[in-house]
Amino acid sequence: KAGVTQTPRYLIKTRGQQVTLSCSPISGHRSVSWYQQTPGQGLQFLFEYFSETQRNKGNFPGRFSGRQFSNSRSEMNVSTLELGDSALYLCASSRGQAHYGYTFGSGTRLTVV
């Protein structure tokens, strides 16, 4: 079956711009989570959605937002980009609970210049 698909794979943006990243989960998976990976901080939890509802949110500023559609596809948005937002953004899908294990996508590499 198809895996988790993230688009685009690479993105270069300028400070102050906004960006939208997309994630299509595995068919049948209703939970979508987003993580930010940076060399210094490892994987940091952004937020998790299940059936279009945000169930949990990490400690990121309000510039980071997300949503989930009725077909379980999810988007995350970062407004007013800063240089420190440069990172690999990973989307993961699961049937509902984190401890069952996620399936991650390959990520979107965002570079802010």
Next chain:
Amino acid sequence: DQQVKQNSPSLSVQEGRISILNCDYTNSMFDYFLWYKKYPAEGPTFLISISSIKDKNEDGRFTVFLNKSAKHLSLHIVPSQPGDSAVYFCAASVGSGGSNYKLTFGKGTLLTVNP
């Protein structure tokens, strides 16, 4: 406050020998622990998990040990193969409530298996 710690940024072992990756945690509410492997330019891949009611879980060459009193877990890979060279992440979750919906990751350990 880093609740899941992988204190060794890197580890190098010879092919055929045992690789032992370590992880410590501080949050006593964690009751599920998972290991993920990540190759460059790919997302992390789930390897193995363990519930806090167990002290050992085995899957082929991979075994995870959990010492709850020490808040410590380890991943053993025996025998190590060059294809195991990757970054290994330890992760933990709380089994109920809102915290169940996220994993807290360590910063990872880069394992290099030399032929």
